[in-house]
Amino acid sequence: MVSHLGQDKLYRHAVIWTIIFAVVSCAVMVTFKMNEAYFDSYSVVLLQEDNAPQEQTSVARYNMKVELEDKAQSELILPLTQKLSADHVTVREDFVEEKLVVTMKGAASCLGSGSLVTIDSNILDAVGVYRQQEDIVLEMYCKDAYGYELSLEENQLVVSFVPLRSQYQIVSVIYVPLKDRERLVNQDMQELDKIAGAYGMKVYKTWQMQTEYSQQQVVDFANQIHADMLLGIGVEEGAGQDRIETLCNAGYFIPDFGGVDLAAVMTDSMNRVYSALEIQVMDAGEEYTLIHDASVPAAMTFYYTKQAATGRPETEYDMNRKLINALTDMYKQVLSTYFTSE
Template sequence: METKMRLSLMKKAAIGSVLYSMAAMGLIYYLSYDKAITISDVAQDEVIGSDLADSKENGAGAGAEAEGEPDEDSILTGRITEGETEGKAAELSEENQTDENAEEPPKEEAQETAKPEEEGGKEAEGKKQELIFGTGKSNSSFMRIPLPAECKAEDIVVENYYMNRELCILVGGVDSGFYASNVISGNLDMVEKGVCEENIEANERGVKLRFSLTDVFEYRTILENHDLYVSFLRPREMYDKIVVIDPSCGGSNTGNEENGLSEKEISLQIAKKVKERLDETDVKVYYTRMDDSNPGEEDRVRLANGTKADMYIRIQVDANTDSSVYGATTIYNEDYFIPGFGSVELADILEREVVTSIKGKALGLSKAQEEDYAIRSITIPAAAVKVGCLTNKQEAILLGREEYQEKIADGICNAIMAVYEED
């Protein structure tokens, strides 16, 4: 009996031990499974976060891009509205508050990030910006340029750089930001593009509006109701008599050099003296250069043909391998013939009047050669006058004297007036 009771107790203890072991194993398994889930979730969050960071860096992630992509208007204007700015600031503030574990960037890195923006802002000052063109009245003959309300007539200067086909308008008392939001409108058929830049040459506030034109134009302006109206006209619409004077060489192209003198300097000095005389007449004269610049041959030709001038006269200085040769000669284009008055007639009158004025020697007329590109390419009466030879010491001395240059200028002007008198 006692033995049976002992066996029964042992059996119950064994069963209890098994049940306890099973319960313990179940608890351990349960805890292990819950922890595995937690670790998996954290790992997945880290992976997702890494993928987002990579997608932002590499431009991937269509969903992320679509959310932050600007609409068409903001792309065109490059601006963020005040409401959007406040919203972005609120989002950033909320992120900083909720992410308590986020580390602040080191101060040095923050300064490094801000520095390029500051430098970029300084570089932007004084830079060019394209003018905004808008549609205007289709039947308008004027280009309309808006002006600040305080702008007066004396604050505006208009300059015509016809060699560059550019009209430049200086507007005082205004910042370039004014033309970032105000539109140029009206008749823009003659304008290829427009640029606004700070007028750094002026001591006071102001901008320079530069308009690239399709051809050589003259202009008329009207100031009315805080708008400047500009109309473009062909030279022939404004002037009855038009002449193009072309001092040869310029810049790094010195031309013939002998006896301490250069062709580029002498031709320019003579052209300036011609200008002094013709400024007092009713003849409109275009000059290819009035300084030590060197316009390309194509530009010189373009000016003559674009203005449809009555005549083109090039001022040159000659040189010869024979130092005993001296005198004046003229060059003409034999391929371009106009009945009545053409290049040959212009060359003849030009040589005659210059030689008479300087009481010098005529070497005769010569046909344009291959190197005489301008004379051969211009489609109006054109001639070049070589006013003397630098290789002749006696003539070189005369060419360097101002009073002799004055006489040459007189001869050129006399030739021009003689042409108009014959008409």
């Protein structure tokens, strides 16, 4: 009988502690839910602090001391101690900031301290020369959009500037939403570049910029340079059904070619690639700044797909290649119909 009483007592204690534990757990959960935003933000801060030194290390660069000589000769001349291979030189245009960036891989030992750099202040607002690990980075902020040619001579790098329209017959701007930028960053552009070369066309590609950009910045740039066309392209996943929607500035019209013509071609190209069940073409409202504020032929097309992002490399690759194929087909149709090749 004693043993049974002991067991009952232990059982009652176990039940009591179980109830207490459940109550405490609920209280903790309620407290967490009430302060969830705080805990989330605190976690983000800690992650940012942990990552900050790594990010700073990966992009660390140092000013290189150079002397500037101003000459009105429409070029920048950077002296080098030895000739560089063209394979080691890349050029990037952050065009919404009118910035041209030249990176010379492994060239840190090719530029001496105090070197005399020739510039033209009629074209350039500012110039910066930096060392980033073993590379040399040359940044040029221009007063306007220019055409340029880069040449490597025996002991110098020369960037020659020319009026944009004297170098190109056609100027085009492509906008891709920031969320879709990575889709196009590493894609093969040979076919698109080949078409552009055949028609003497300059293509400003937003996804090649490292800086962030907005619709307003891109449309302002397109208006400023009087681009012949402004194209936008994007993908929206998880839609109700596959469809293509194209927006244009229908109110803007020039003889033979305008926003409506551009929208028709872009929609046809998207449908060739994606074969959507539903197609819509409409005038852009004020919320679509890129198209609504354009004073050049402009259109933006979206592919809405019910397929949600899976994260599978082969699926993403296929989607990204289709975007490039659609862009290439758009340019083929527009240029062959409304423009003349060189």
